[in-house]
Amino acid sequence: MKKVIVSLLFGVGIYLCIPCCTSCRQSSPPTPGKFQVITTLFPLYDFARQIAGDKAEVSLLLPAGVEAHSFEPRPGDIVRISKADLFIYTGPLMEPWAEDILKGITNKELIVINASADILLSQEEDNHNEAHAHQAEVSTLDHEHEHGRQDPHIWVDPVLAQQIVSAIADGFAAKDPANKDYYLANAKAYNKKLADLDIQIRAALEKCSNKTIVYGGHFAFGYFARRYGLEHLSPYAGFSPNAEPTPRKITEMIETLKKAGTSYIYYEELLEPRVARIIAEGAGAELLLLHGAHNISREELEKGVTYLEIMEGNLERLKVGLGYHG
Amino acid sequence: MSTILEALQYAFIQRALVGGVFIGCCCAFLGVFLVLRRLSLIGDGLAHVGLAAVGLGLFLNTQPLWVSIPVVMFASLWILWLSEKANVYADAAIGLVSAVSVAVGIALASVGRGFNVDLFSFLFGSILAISIHEVFLSVILSIFVIGMVFLFYHELFAIAFEEEYARVLGIPVEKINKILILCTAVTVSLGIRVVGTMLISSLIIFPAITALQIARGFRLAMLLAAVFSTLSVLIGVFVSYVADLPTGAIIVLTNFAFFVLTFIFKKMTQ
Numbered sequence: 001m002k003k004v005i006v007s008l009l010f011g012v013g014i015y016l017c018i019p020c021c022t023s024c025r026q027s028s029p030p031t032p033g034k035f036q037v038i039t040t041l042f043p044l045y046d047f048a049r050q051i052a053g054d055k056a057e058v059s060l061l062l063p064a065g066v067e068a069h070s071f072e073p074r075p076g077d078i079v080r081i082s083k084a085d086l087f088i089y090t091g092p093l094m095e096p097w098a099e100d101i102l103k104g105i106t107n108k109e110l111i112v113i114n115a116s117a118d119i120l121l122s123q124e125e126d127n128h129n130e131a132h133a134h135q136a137e138v139s140t141l142d143h144e145h146e147h148g149r150q151d152p153h154i155w156v157d158p159v160l161a162q163q164i165v166s167a168i169a170d171g172f173a174a175k176d177p178a179n180k181d182y183y184l185a186n187a188k189a190y191n192k193k194l195a196d197l198d199i200q201i202r203a204a205l206e207k208c209s210n211k212t213i214v215y216g217g218h219f220a221f222g223y224f225a226r227r228y229g230l231e232h233l234s235p236y237a238g239f240s241p242n243a244e245p246t247p248r249k250i251t252e253m254i255e256t257l258k259k260a261g262t263s264y265i266y267y268e269e270l271l272e273p274r275v276a277r278i279i280a281e282g283a284g285a286e287l288l289l290l291h292g293a294h295n296i297s298r299e300e301l302e303k304g305v306t307y308l309e310i311m312e313g314n315l316e317r318l319k320v321g322l323g324y325h326g
Numbered sequence: 327m328s329t330i331l332e333a334l335q336y337a338f339i340q341r342a343l344v345g346g347v348f349i350g351c352c353c354a355f356l357g358v359f360l361v362l363r364r365l366s367l368i369g370d371g372l373a374h375v376g377l378a379a380v381g382l383g384l385f386l387n388t389q390p391l392w393v394s395i396p397v398v399m400f401a402s403l404w405i406l407w408l409s410e411k412a413n414v415y416a417d418a419a420i421g422l423v424s425a426v427s428v429a430v431g432i433a434l435a436s437v438g439r440g441f442n443v444d445l446f447s448f449l450f451g452s453i454l455a456i457s458i459h460e461v462f463l464s465v466i467l468s469i470f471v472i473g474m475v476f477l478f479y480h481e482l483f484a485i486a487f488e489e490e491y492a493r494v495l496g497i498p499v500e501k502i503n504k505i506l507i508l509c510t511a512v513t514v515s516l517g518i519r520v521v522g523t524m525l526i527s528s529l530i531i532f533p534a535i536t537a538l539q540i541a542r543g544f545r546l547a548m549l550l551a552a553v554f555s556t557l558s559v560l561i562g563v564f565v566s567y568v569a570d571l572p573t574g575a576i577i578v579l580t581n582f583a584f585f586v587l588t589f590i591f592k593k594m595t596q
Contacts, residue, residue: 247454247563248570251336274455278338 035085035176040095041068042295043155044088044115046307047165050190051172055179056086064301067270068294073097082107086175088168091116094152113171115164121150156292157223158198158311162191193308201228201315208322213290214257216276217268220292235275245275250282257283264321266290270297288317333567338454342573345456345520346559348468350529352513354555355475357534358548359506362486364416366534368405368507369527372514374424375401376523379515381434395515401427402511406503453521453563453573460520467516471509475548478502483544525574529555532581539588554584 037058039045045060052058059080062071081087082105089098091114102112154160169187173180205228212231213221219234235245235253257265257279265280267273269291280287291310318324333339353369360366378401379394386393401423408419451460475482481502484492493499510530517526533555534547541547562577569576 244452244572246570246572247567278455282336282338
């Protein structure tokens, strides 16, 4: 009886796998004539999509809903990268696996854009008294260590995002010189929107009475906070989502929230906000999403969410949490 | 002392203590039998099976826990079947089942068309982030598991030491084994959700081996295992609060310290 059940389950499992492997792996077969662009994270995908218009086919490597830090590429992904014309990634800190793949790819035609190449990554700020005491937790793994020291989340700052857009546009122009003007014009138009977003955020945050973002996840908004003169508090020592917070840090956050009279705490996208929920409950605060845009959920992908929409949503929720008085 | 009282004011610390102690006692009671049956790694193995459940959850689009409990129960029966009927040693059986599960989980997760949340973060809990709902679950679980152990105490005891003899006595060995392994499966699948993988496997192994170092009788061993487990959770939570260190790691290290102390005690009194 058991043997029958075991073999049945195996059979069902294999049959579930086969149609999926063949059909949904390559969700859209490459259209001939257009050149292929592969991006790692969602913001890069969205930027490249805006620049490409109808001249190139842009795809996102990360499956929807997969947390960017826990992603591991599949063999099929590596094949796709090696067949692509343009590969865009954030940099070796955010995607340590990308460097390894690129070393193994022999396609001489592939142009690789490291979006953070021209941006000086900022060091972790010593904004908590005990920040350095926690370094030991973060440094247990090699790449965690790097991730813990330099902040790779450049795209959350709309000003740095414009630099990324320009870098991507240059890559498009180099790959397809015939349409160079088209790409540069698209990039310029999009950068205008990003500049507007910057102005909009600046104006709104100036009218906020509170300048501290209380965050229950690993803080991805360092560049954003610095750009707009905001402070931030997080129970995690670095930017790495893998380190565990200590009970003391959590109680400190609860006390700070109570003292500051802030009744909102922000949580990160895609992960279950367990720690944020505990702090919110202890301090009687409400939870608000601060979307780091590393990646989007399947629902958001189907709705066709854009980077601008995510950031505008963040701004609305920041206004609520930081006491906007317009 | 005042720091301890200060810590106790926080609801999340209270829940960590209550949830941790109850899950810890479940693990300690089951651990004594599992360690004697050479199945001590089953906690680790079944936690890996949880990964396969995540993959399945992607397809079925349901709460990970409702998928992981039956899947882990099935896997535990499979381990038992392999070790009893297929002539595979228990450690190899655990390794086989957990490797297959991890492989299936990874394969399923990667052929999925993407999903709405990172399910891995939903499956693996942390002792500091136990919800009140999970505290109730762990209390109910403990009552159930401890009740089962009391109900079948003599049978479990006989099988743990001499399976053949138990058979001669007319004890339904296979049925009792199934009950033990299914209790373990439920404890592990709830436990990884409540306190996380690392704590579950160490709470199964440590209190049992520590107690077996010094206990003369079987009843005393079970009692001591529960005491060590409870103390390690209490000390771990408070020390991690005072010293500002991660709680899970401190609980495991406290368990290890107990083991070293009992080991030295045993050597000295011999």
